[in-house]
Amino acid sequence: xxxxxxxxxNIMDHLVGIDxxxxxxxxxxxxxxxxxxxxDYVRGLINLRGNTVTVFDLAVRxxxxxxxxxxxxxxxILKKDAVGLIVDNIGDVIEADENEIEIPPANxxxxxxxxxxxxxxxxxxxxxxxxxxKIIEYDxxxxxxx
Numbered sequence: 001x002x003x004x005x006x007x008x009x010n011i012m013d014h015l016v017g018i019d020x021x022x023x024x025x026x027x028x029x030x031x032x033x034x035x036x037x038x039x040d041y042v043r044g045l046i047n048l049r050g051n052t053v054t055v056f057d058l059a060v061r062x063x064x065x066x067x068x069x070x071x072x073x074x075x076x077i078l079k080k081d082a083v084g085l086i087v088d089n090i091g092d093v094i095e096a097d098e099n100e101i102e103i104p105p106a107n108x109x110x111x112x113x114x115x116x117x118x119x120x121x122x123x124x125x126x127x128x129x130x131x132x133x134k135i136i137e138y139d140x141x142x143x144x145x146x
Contacts, residue, residue: 005094005095007023007091008093009091011088012059015091016130018130032044041056043057054082055075055083057086058135064110073089074089080132081136085135094127096129100121
């Protein structure tokens with residue numbers, strides 16, 4: 001039995017997680033420089049110790065609307081492709097055995113299902129597990145100017 005660990009966080013009223021193996025670090029929101037003509041889910045770029053990181057608003061990317069960055073907001077920096085994900089707040093690390101992860105329900109209250117790998121039932125909540133690779137995957141939204 002393979003056990004995975006997930007960093008949990010909130011997006012609006014959803015408890016969401018990403019495999020800890022996909023995460024480089026978690027930090028507070030740094031100064032974000034907007035990028036013209038970027039997709040709506042790209043908040044902009046940050047300078048992280050001399051490296052340029054593209055910052056996604058995860059709520060917008062997975063199908064919810066844009067919301068304000070607050071004192072509780074954090075940036076999850078992924079290991080792959082220098083991408084950061086803005087989340088509402090950080091929770092605990094939760095372990096899950098592979099047989100505890102279930103197929104996601106058809107209706108996840110507006111969340112785009114293509115980003116969801118599975119769900120884990122907790123005592124009073126449902127942990128929605130996202131695929132980091134699908135979140136950062138090119139999806140054809142960038143358009144060349146004529």
